[in-house]
Amino acid sequence: MNKSEWAKFDKSRKNFKLYVNELSISLPKLKKIQQEFVNSRCDGKNSAYTVETPVVYNNALDEVTIEDEIKLILVADNPGRREQASENKRYLVGPSGKIAKKFFLNNPSLGIDYNKNVIILNKTPIHSPRTIELKELCRMDNKLITALEESQKFMARLLLEFHQILCCPVWITGYSEMKKNGIFEVYTEELKNLYLKNIKEYKQIFFYRHFSMNQFTIDLKQQTLSNENSAETLKRIGAAYKKRILEN
Secondary structure, three states: OOHHHHHHHHHHHHHHHHHHHHHHHHOOOHHHHHHHHHHHOOOOOOOOOOOOOOEOOOHHHHHOOOOOOOOEEEEOOOOOHHHHOOOOOOOOOOHHHHHHHHHHHHOHHHOOOOOOOEEEEOOOOEOOOOHHHHHHHHHHOOHHHHHHHHHHHHHHHHHHHHHHHHOOOEEEEOOHHHOOOOOOHHHHHHHHHHHOOOHHHHOOEEEEOOOHHHHHHHHHHHHOOOOOOHHHHHHHHHHHHHHHHHOO
């Protein structure tokens, strides 16, 4: 980044951190609600854990320096169990993150180092054990509905800010809940408002399946044509999913 880009990047991440702090303060009951929900899930398959960070800022952003070359912005869903832990407070560090890291290690032709060349955002910074359970949390406190919607709008705007600064491709993973009546419908509508007005950035945004359960990798393998390399397949299917989500 040059000095001008760096100043803008630094301002955006500081505004992001400030927003997370303000959102957390505005939801004083959130941590208790999240903990009650986590405890209610305890059974033979799920175990309880301590909710430490109800609204999560990605601390990995603070480690980015002016010398770093960011080649990709990766967008996941929301912070899960490992992401909200005080020892982490980072996005995509659980099982899905391990799969994502392995994908880039196994595809060196893409020229992307997951640890050095990628920054990660979410569609909302609000924690839940599983993304689908955001709906159940909202049923426990109606105030959360508005907070979740507004957070999605903020995160969509933040994505465009970083995108315009870094001028690199954007991969949005996990598009299934971005459809009408999905958890991230508001995020989708905000993206439409923003990206359909910014054609340059629109050409650089791509949609994919989740890294979780190897959905991303399996889908890529199934859709690869014999005359394509990985980069070509990624561009083709990512553009097709984008059209399905943003243009319908």
